[in-house]
Amino acid sequence: MDNWKDIWSRTRHLPNEDPDLQFLIDTDGFNSGAGKISEEAWSTYVRHAASLMNIQPDESLFEVGCGSGAFLYPFYKNGHQVSGIDYSPSLIEIASFVMPEMDFSILEATQVDPTRRFDIVLANSVFQYFPSLEYAEEVLRLMWEKTNRLLVLLDLNDIQFAEEALRIRKGSLSLGEYEKKYAGLEHLFYDRNFAEKALKGKRFTINISNQQIKSYGNNKFRYNVVIEKW
Numbered sequence: 001m002d003n004w005k006d007i008w009s010r011t012r013h014l015p016n017e018d019p020d021l022q023f024l025i026d027t028d029g030f031n032s033g034a035g036k037i038s039e040e041a042w043s044t045y046v047r048h049a050a051s052l053m054n055i056q057p058d059e060s061l062f063e064v065g066c067g068s069g070a071f072l073y074p075f076y077k078n079g080h081q082v083s084g085i086d087y088s089p090s091l092i093e094i095a096s097f098v099m100p101e102m103d104f105s106i107l108e109a110t111q112v113d114p115t116r117r118f119d120i121v122l123a124n125s126v127f128q129y130f131p132s133l134e135y136a137e138e139v140l141r142l143m144w145e146k147t148n149r150l151l152v153l154l155d156l157n158d159i160q161f162a163e164e165a166l167r168i169r170k171g172s173l174s175l176g177e178y179e180k181k182y183a184g185l186e187h188l189f190y191d192r193n194f195a196e197k198a199l200k201g202k203r204f205t206i207n208i209s210n211q212q213i214k215s216y217g218n219n220k221f222r223y224n225v226v227i228e229k230w
């Protein structure tokens with residue numbers, strides 16, 4: 001699945017001085033097919049996520065796989081301290097450009113520094129690109145160490161719908177055409193108990209809910225997980 005890294009690391013143009021949110025949403029890949037999301041729908045989604053997290057005005061957020069910062073940007077605009085890592089140099093360049101006082105680094109998800117803690121540590125629509133479940137479990141445990149209060153995984157691929165999602169992705173392509181187009185670009189799917197199992201032995205409350213973004217074709221295949229440390 002290494003080809004994802006090449007795709008996310010393509011060269012990008014820096015936005016205008018005062019970028020609009022739609023630019024970041026599109027840059028982070030929510031701009032075509034079933035994954036397309038409008039600025040209005042995104043803003044409603046971010047407000048929904050904020051209420052799932054019960055975020056307080058002084059709380060800080062750290063995102064693993066933050067991309068150009070589409071998810072973090074509304075929180076930054078609301079005065080929260082935000083920070084993130086991503087393996088794409090071009091996306092980190094944009095995040096650093098649009099949120100200049102904040103700290104963004106080019107790093108693999110497994111390079112999360114657990115010693116610098118944040119109130120909320122999250123990943124929105126990132127875990128499907130990971131190379132294996134073992135990799136995902138390692139990231140999850142680092143995120144657990146890094147958070148003061150909440151560990152949040154948003155837009156996770158639900159394994160119950162793996163076949164259906166694959167069928168839609170394949171569309172009318174023949175097997176040969178599909179393999180050629182998507183070689184090395186598989187998506188990883190997760191059991192709804194994935195996080196609970198990976199954090200076995202730790203003390204937390206977990207809340208799992210269905211994804212709900214207006215007009216998002218992937219809603220049916222995705223779910224959200226909010227884990228609160230005791």
Ligand SMILES: C[S@@+](CC[C@H](N)C(=O)[O-])C[C@H]1O[C@@H](n2cnc3c(N)ncnc32)[C@H](O)[C@@H]1O
Pocket residue numbers: 008009028029030063064065066067068069070071085086087088091107108109110123124125126129130
């Ligand atoms: C769909 S985008 C989402 C970006 C951002 N989380 C958002 O909601 O706007 C997926 C992001 O995950 C990043 N990513 C995928 N696998 C990664 C990995 N193993 N380590 C670091 N970043 C990764 C990609 O570079 C990309 O920026």
